[in-house]
Structures are given as structure tokens and as C-alpha cells.
Amino acid sequence: MSIDKDTVAKIANLARIEVSESELESTVGELNNILDWVEQLGEVNTDGVEAMTSVVETQLPRRQDQVTDGGYRDQVLKNAPQSEHGFFAVPKVIE
């Protein structure tokens, strides 16, 4: 399965990364090299094999569904490039 320029443009859009026309060209080659290489996994018979979900055999801890922490609005906003009235601020969105 090799990918073309349109596919890379589509992935880049999904990943929200701007890629210029000239970068697209080189990216296609680089990604195909990597994808060709990982495709050797096709040789492995995985019939009836469970996909790994956790490397350590353990159960996720449970706790009561209660608020135990919070109230950090100012700290949360401290590193924001732009904040207003206690909110993150972004460019105007009108659909």
C-alpha cells in the first residue's frame, strides 16, 4: 500500500499540520519508505492472537466518582498564549 501526494495532504489536514507543496513531495517518499518497511508485519501469522492492551498484568484502580481536586483556573490559564475573562481565547469562529 503506497501512499500518494493526495493521501499525505489528507493526513496532514487530519493532523492539522500545514505542509507546503514542496514539502509534500519529499514527505511522500519518506513516509512510503517507512510504511514499506513496517509492512513486513504482514508475514506474521496473528490468527487468534489478542491485541495487546496492557504490558503489565494489572487491573486499573477504581475509586469513587467524586471530585477530589480542582479549582486551578488561574494556573491552568497561566501558560496560555491568550486568555480573556478566565477563558482560553481563540480567533473568532463563525460558521
Add this chain to the structure above:
Amino acid sequence: MTEFTKLTLADARDGLHKGDFTSRELTEAHLNAIEDASELNCYVTVTADKALEMADQADAMIKAGDAKGVTGIPIGIKDLYCTKGVHSQTCSHILDGFKPEYESTVTSNLWADGAVMLGKTNQDEFAMGSSNENSHYGPVKNPWRATGSDKDTVPGGSSGGSAASVAADISIAATGTDTGGSIRQPASFAGLVGLKPTYGRCSRWGMIAFASSLDQAGPLTKSVRDAAIMIESMAGYDPKDSTSYDTPVPNYEAALGGDVRGLKVGIPKEYRVDGMPEEIEKLWQQGIDWLKDAGAEIVDISLPHTKYALPTYYIVAPAECSSNLARYDGVKYGLRVTGDSLDDMYKKTRAAGFGDEVKRRILIGTYVLSAGYYDAYYLKAQKVRTLIANDFKAAYSKCDVILTPTAPSAAFNLGDKVDDPLAMYLNDVFTVPASLAGLPGISIPAGLSAEGLPLGLQLLGQAFGEEQLLNVADVLETAADFKAKPTKWWGDAS
């Protein structure tokens, strides 16, 4: 006078406890050495004032009789760890100006025990790389150079700044993180001990995520004993990381007994890869002989899916990275590049903020998770990952630990592999399988290449078998008796 920067952590601790010197003296000596070694580019920020303040507190702890193993020890912290109010950017442009309002659990543990932070160390951006050439802050120079050469070599990666800082004696020890080999491979390149503990042994809370099912904290140190002391402070259960494991932290240093008689050491035949340099092969055989001489039994084992570990890793890790790195959007922290619309702002910010390797992995990850390809790539890789983990389970029914080389070569020259991502990925051929299985591994400096560069041997252990792993590593370290140090060419030597 004691040459403070040459001390191992264990010796520095003993000196501090006996009152031979103070943490302030030790810390000042390291801060001076850091200034002298600035051209190595090990640190992206030096926290000199904070270090001295922490040193004074440590001296008070020691006086009060509250000293722990790391009390008063000046260490470097990989930039990937969130440290309150201090540069924490995982060496990425996209986190420009980010200063966390909180402290990672691992560093909190170290500070609670009185360790002293010298600064934040350089690394590959988001821990993606094997040479430290992917940092927004420029590459790190390995203090080691080939005999008679004036060419710079890479310190390995991604914990390259941490490794180079310990090798150059500008930190006594340093924290690293290991996703596919990012502690063990730089340890091998810089002549150090590097320990990646079992997944879940250390809390990941406050570590900037790359691939969450693989990321694990660990130390880079001058000796196995030092690694035991560091990991004892760093490790522990943390309710804030649901994947951290709720089991007591043993006294790791006490596990260093030196007796490996009757222990079964597995040698996996699949690690004899094509084109492996003869000197690596020889060193491996030497390691086998050392452990045999110490009374261990050598067992041939097979890990049949070894050759699929790297391709599996390069699906799983990018998939997790593309998801984890979705949070960098120019809204919550770090860099923002303005655009015509919200979407345009996201795209421009992420295009400007991420480096080439990070973008490459986000794109690969996005592709393998996208509709229509998820089963063929991601699900397939997670199944192969199960087979890789099963290989280890089967092997450990025949042996207690596994001995392999750490990396397929010694440190290479700066710039040599930067244009060939696949060649760079192959650096982790021996470290990635255990990462995928969540198992602990340690690299021990075992010899020098023909060119005079350090080479490491890797020991892999069973889940939460760090005590045994450290004990065997200690025996190997004693047998190898690796005393070589890089010849100083930087700073006041030039």
C-alpha cells in the same frame, strides 16, 4: 582536595554523610564545571540559584540526620519532566515559554529526598530520536571522541544531554526517559550505566507524553550502585498515574550482593543480526564469559519475533504520539502562530512548532489510525506486540535474565545519519523488544571499540525484577572493570 565532579553518587553520598564536604561545595563545583562545558550543549537551562538553595536545604537535612541516598546530590533533569516554574519543553519549539505550575511525581520524589537540581538537560524533541540531533536547542556533543580524532560524536538519544552531562562530569547522575531505548542507547554511547525499569515502576505523571504505553523514567549514572540509589528515590506508586504499579519499592542497593552462582543467563540467538560489527559480537561473548566465570549458567534461548519488534514499534509509538501530541494547538500553552481561522492557526502553529521527525511520526501515526487502515496497521502491530511479549514469557521459563549488546554500534559522528530516518531507527534494534514487553533493562559499559569509543552490554530482566537485574549488572560491572573516561577537549582544555 577531593575532586568533587569525579565522584560517583555513592562516594559523594558517603562523603556528605561523614561530613567530609557539604552539598553546597559539591553543587558549586558542578555549576562551575557546567559553565566550562557549555559547548557540549548538555543543558538547555541551568538553575544555579535554585541549586544552591536546594543544596543548603540538603545540608540541613544531613545535619538533622534525615539524609537519604540522593540527599545533597546535584543531578540533571531531562527537559521532558515538568518542573514547577522551570523550563520544561521536552526540547520542542511548540512549548516555547512553557513553565509548568506543577512538579512531576518522579522529580517530586527526588526533591523530597533532598536531591539538588542543576538544570534541565537537552534531548531529542519529544524524546523522538537516537542521536539528540532532533532538539530545538541544537545537538549535544558527546564528550567521547574517537582516538586521535577531533570530530564530534553523538551522545545517543533521546536522553543525550543527560548522558553527556554525566559522562562529562557536569552532573553526578541524571534522569532520562526510555520509550524504545532512550536511556540504554545513550548510556552505551557515553560509557555509563542506564536503567529502564519495568513499565509502571515509576509514575509518568508530569512527564511530557510521547508514547504512553512505552514511556518510562529511569536514571543515567556512573555505576550500577548509583543507579540503584537513584531508582529507589524515583520509583513508587502514584494514584495520579493509573498505570503505575502498586507495590512497595525495595532497597535496591541492598540487592547488590555479587552472587550469581546458579543463575541462568539467556542468550537469544535472534540478536545475532546481519552485519553486526565483529567487535560487538566479541564484547557479547566476553560478557557471556564473565558471567560464566562468576558461576552463572548460560542458556541458549529464542525470541522468534525479534525482527518484527522495530516495525511494530514504528506503528505503535507514532500512533500514540499522534494522539498525545494533538494537545499542542496554540491554545493552551506554548507557541501560537496566528492564522486566518481557528483551523489555520492550528495548522500554522503545528507546522512551525514541531520539528521534522516529530511531524513525520505524527503523520505516520495519523495514517495508521485512520479509517480503513487501523486494522491493517495498528491492530496488527498490537497483536505482534503480544507475540513479542509471549516470546519473553517463554524465554523466562528457561532463564532468569537475558544478556545482549545494547546498541549495534559505538557512537557515530554528528550528522552521519541525520538524513536517513530508517538507519537512525535501527539504533534501537536491541532495546525496543523489551520496551514493547514492558520489561526492565540496563546497559553497562563493558569495553571500548577499536576507535576508543565506549560499548555497552544490556541485561534484560523479568517484570519488577529490578533487584535481580541490578545484582547481575553489578557482577558484570565488576568483571568489566570499565575505568575509561573521555579525554577532556572542551572548555579550559582547549
